[in-house]
Amino acid sequence: MSAGVGVDLxxxxxxFGDFVAVRDANxxxxxxxxxxFLGPSGCGKTTILRAVSxxxxxxxxxxxxxxxxxxxxxxxxxPTALIFQNLALFPLMKIWENITFSMEIRGASAKERRKRxxxxxxxxxxxxxxxxxxxxxxxxxxxxxxxxxxxxxEPDVLLLDEPLSALDLKLRQHMRTELREIQQRxxxxxxxxxxxxxxxxxxxxxxxxxxAGVIDQIADGKTIYNDPSTAFAASFVGENNVFRGxxxxxxxxxxxxxxxxxGDLVARISSANxxxxxxxxxxxMFIRPEAFTLAPEGASGDHFVTAKVNHEEFEGNAFNIFMxxxxxxxxxxxxxxxxxxxxxxxxxxxxxxxxxxxxxCVPAGELAAE
Amino acid sequence: MTPWECLTxxxxxxxxxxxxxxxxxxxxxxxxxxTVILSVSMGLAGALMLTQIWPKLRATxxxxxxxxxxxxxxxxxxxxxxxWDRINRMLGLGADSFLSNGLFLTIIGQSTFIASYCMxxxxxxxxxxxxxxxxxxxxxxxxxxxxxxxVLLPFMKPAIASAAVxxxxxxxxxxxxxxxxxxxxxxxxxxxxxxxxxxxxxxISALAFIIVVLTVFAALAxxxxxxxxxxxxxxxxxxxxxELSSGRIRMPGFLSSNWAAVALVVVACATxxxxxxxxxxxxxxxxxDVQEQKRLETEERINELRRQRxxxxxxxxxxxxxxxxxxNQSQPTGNNSGxxxxxxxxxxxxxxxxxxxxxxxxxGNNSGxxxxxDPGSLNSGQDN
Ligand SMILES: Nc1ncnc2c1ncn2[C@@H]1O[C@H](COP(=O)(O)OP(=O)(O)OP(=O)(O)O)[C@@H](O)[C@H]1O
Ligand SMILES: [Mg+2]
Numbered sequence: 233m234s235a236g237v238g239v240d241l242x243x244x245x246x247x248f249g250d251f252v253a254v255r256d257a258n259x260x261x262x263x264x265x266x267x268x269f270l271g272p273s274g275c276g277k278t279t280i281l282r283a284v285s286x287x288x289x290x291x292x293x294x295x296x297x298x299x300x301x302x303x304x305x306x307x308x309x310x311p312t313a314l315i316f317q318n319l320a321l322f323p324l325m326k327i328w329e330n331i332t333f334s335m336e337i338r339g340a341s342a343k344e345r346r347k348r349x350x351x352x353x354x355x356x357x358x359x360x361x362x363x364x365x366x367x368x369x370x371x372x373x374x375x376x377x378x379x380x381x382x383x384x385x386e387p388d389v390l391l392l393d394e395p396l397s398a399l400d401l402k403l404r405q406h407m408r409t410e411l412r413e414i415q416q417r418x419x420x421x422x423x424x425x426x427x428x429x430x431x432x433x434x435x436x437x438x439x440x441x442x443x444a445g446v447i448d449q450i451a452d453g454k455t456i457y458n459d460p461s462t463a464f465a466a467s468f469v470g471e472n473n474v475f476r477g478x479x480x481x482x483x484x485x486x487x488x489x490x491x492x493x494x495g496d497l498v499a500r501i502s503s504a505n506x507x508x509x510x511x512x513x514x515x516x517m518f519i520r521p522e523a524f525t526l527a528p529e530g531a532s533g534d535h536f537v538t539a540k541v542n543h544e545e546f547e548g549n550a551f552n553i554f555m556x557x558x559x560x561x562x563x564x565x566x567x568x569x570x571x572x573x574x575x576x577x578x579x580x581x582x583x584x585x586x587x588x589x590x591x592x593c594v595p596a597g598e599l600a601a602e
Numbered sequence: 603m604t605p606w607e608c609l610t611x612x613x614x615x616x617x618x619x620x621x622x623x624x625x626x627x628x629x630x631x632x633x634x635x636x637t638v639i640l641s642v643s644m645g646l647a648g649a650l651m652l653t654q655i656w657p658k659l660r661a662t663x664x665x666x667x668x669x670x671x672x673x674x675x676x677x678x679x680x681x682x683x684x685x686w687d688r689i690n691r692m693l694g695l696g697a698d699s700f701l702s703n704g705l706f707l708t709i710i711g712q713s714t715f716i717a718s719y720c721m722x723x724x725x726x727x728x729x730x731x732x733x734x735x736x737x738x739x740x741x742x743x744x745x746x747x748x749x750x751x752x753v754l755l756p757f758m759k760p761a762i763a764s765a766a767v768x769x770x771x772x773x774x775x776x777x778x779x780x781x782x783x784x785x786x787x788x789x790x791x792x793x794x795x796x797x798x799x800x801x802x803x804x805x806i807s808a809l810a811f812i813i814v815v816l817t818v819f820a821a822l823a824x825x826x827x828x829x830x831x832x833x834x835x836x837x838x839x840x841x842x843x844x845e846l847s848s849g850r851i852r853m854p855g856f857l858s859s860n861w862a863a864v865a866l867v868v869v870a871c872a873t874x875x876x877x878x879x880x881x882x883x884x885x886x887x888x889x890x891d892v893q894e895q896k897r898l899e900t901e902e903r904i905n906e907l908r909r910q911r912x913x914x915x916x917x918x919x920x921x922x923x924x925x926x927x928x929x930n931q932s933q934p935t936g937n938n939s940g941x942x943x944x945x946x947x948x949x950x951x952x953x954x955x956x957x958x959x960x961x962x963x964x965x966g967n968n969s970g971x972x973x974x975x976d977p978g979s980l981n982s983g984q985d986n
Binding site: 316320333336382 | 732735737739740742743744748756757838
């Protein structure tokens, strides 16, 4: 698709009294991108979206849409359409009236509106349902109506505030693909907000990971998953095992970490932190459950971890081993099920091996609360 | 004579030919509509303000806005009068200016507290309003005015209707505020109050009957409407897409599940029958019959009294004279014997008074009730 209208946040601050909801956010969103803000509840995602759509004036900094400063421009004058966290369909209007509300405002005739509504209803796979009321639709159908209503306004930027959070798991997964399809079809910029890392990873071109009003990392999904820049990003996106310790030695883009429990381990320094890890400083290293393999007994070295097995479970596609980990948290290992034999290790000490490239270390920081 | 002894509709006629009552009803309706418009808009503004105001001020604001309900209507009436009179004088206007107009003052005076009622009704609905709906409308390009008109107002419509009905009823029945402000425009309650000072006539009962019937009708109509909407909503929910698009939904029978409506229909039929029979039957004849019956009863009573009196006199004479007196003494006038008057003067006069009172009764205008039943007395307002 041709480049749509981009959105830029420059040094954006939003305060409520003394409380800082968004702290110095700098984001460049390319036109036509599917961009996600990912973060736990209350981290300021909705606040950012409201600043983009014009319901909130930034305390500081600027919001640019298509390169134009949006200061002083009200929500009804911005080329954005917002899909609310609770959808906010007009309960007393029929579906077709809901969908074409923006046309009514522009003074379109009922006939034109009907026609456009039918087109959009076909697009969202709800043909012939235009005469129902929102209360007469299922959650997933309402969801799609909200999308159609926003698209009918022909915005340059579509803002979506956790639109799938009210749906059950199966529908949510279905809607993910559908949303992505719609975005590729209409080719406009989508800014998507979620606290579900799965949603963010599957749909987005780029993701901003947020924590308590601060943007930790902006990158595509693969980079965020494999090369997190902060401890929070590493622990929030996907499952991760954490090892705390101190930096013993830095060797190029690798570091030897003296861990609290598992001896000295080697890890790759994440790209954002290269040159910033100093010997003797606190550090954290992360290894994904699926990055471990079982090692022969007694093997030792800087890429082996030995611990006692608490319990094991069989998950179908993988065997999960839960071992004694740090600070009361279990160390999780996931061995893919390829039909191999698998003996029970409960109560025994086993040794695991990983490749240095699959372990990543960052300066010590806050973890995502689980 | 009591109203149920002779069924008649002439009191409705009397009611509707009474200039002052009709004028009162008209004024009440004028005031009612004025009050509805003013109170509902003030109530809506107050309710919106309550949801928008700075949270710390909310409790105070609520107390202030609800206070008029707690203030006696008399105080509101006097205050309205005094306040607008001051303003009137400050502006240097005469006593016949718009600001001292009875209609204006009554509407303003009533609205001071009826607006608070309206606000309570509206706030209840407004609390269920999701402000995101207004934001959604703005986001889709609507101006604030459009968002208000197309989204908030339709949502508030049922509550606005309830508030309007409430305001109208409250205004219609208001007396103690209006009594200070009505000026040249006495409302129905004022007229009634002035009338009942001279006694209650059945015309008032007729009016009460009309008001009760209208109120019940309005309530039932409202109930039926709500129920119909519910049923339609339910039917829509169960309907399939094809049914919806072909508009083939049949509304379930209204009467099948509404007992109040059934009762109403029965009452209506009964009323029609009664009216039909009552008009062929002459109330004058009935009244004459009843009065004739009463005259007969009274005569009997007089005869009885006379018999008793004669009996007593006889006994007295026997006691006095020791021999038998004339046994067939039946003259009502006292001086049948030389001694009779002397021995029982007071008793005799008392009895005679009673008898004369009783004899008067059949002559048509029973002093106890007669005037009251005379429609003519409505205008004359004479004391009995
Ligand atoms: N109008 C407001 N006044 C004061 N504080 C606010 C206001 N709106 C939001 N906040 C605060 O700002 C922070 C961020 O809120 P926001 O709604 O952006 O969270 P979120 O990331 O969207 O969370 P969720 O995933 O639960 O929707 C919260 O701590 C919230 O309490
Ligand atoms: Mg939110």
